[in-house]
Amino acid sequence: MILVGFGCSFTYGSELESPDIDPNDRRAFNRHRESHVWLGLLSKRFGYSFDNRAEPANSNYAIAQQVTEYVRVNAEHYREFVVCIAWSAHPRFSWYDNKWTHNGFADNDWALSAREWLTRSTDASHNMFTTNAKLIVNSVCAYHNVKLLQFNALGDHKSEPYSNYFCNGTTMADSLNPEHFASGGHPNELGHEVWTNNLAEWITSKGLL
Secondary structure (H helix, E strand, C coil): CEEEEEECHHHHCCCCCCCCCCCCCHHHHHHHHHHHCHHHHHHHHHCCEEEECCCCCCCHHHHHHHHHHHHHHHHHHHHHEEEEEEECCCCCCEEECCCEEEHHHCCCHHHHHHHHHHHCCCHHHHHHHHHHHHHHHHHHHHHCCCEEEEEECCCCCCCCCCCCEECCCCCHHHHCCHHHECCCCCECHHHHHHHHHHHHHHHHHHCCC
């Protein structure tokens, strides 16, 4: 079984760095990052492999598209993977042009123009994007009989009462203590470990894996 992870920097594993690893050794650096983020820890806990497809600054709109595309392409193997989503902050947005551009990293004219449009959008529109993104993902996974686990990494957005939603109404960021974060605001190794322990207990109690 493969746990396929989608999300933002909280799932990517930003700031999970070891002083014993040369930052220029990208293979060792990425191996450390992916094995210490919650997705890697969760897969180890249940004896599964993992595929981390998260992107820093990812938006909920993009996450929905990424999950839908993955499920569409791999639907015939639905028994072999579980979709795991850590939803991001709802004001974020993304655009696709051969690759995803997230508004936090807009670096060309059209993306900057789109980011300006986004800053003029209302909270109601941001919430609509996130609510619909969740509806799309839950519907697609249910249609293809794909197992789904989800929670909020960032963003105060409560969802419909999905049975596969951990800590609905709160976030990973709000649930951890100050000592669980690195200097840049991302969970450190201890933070990911604490969150994974709580998540794994909930998964076991629900019999989801």
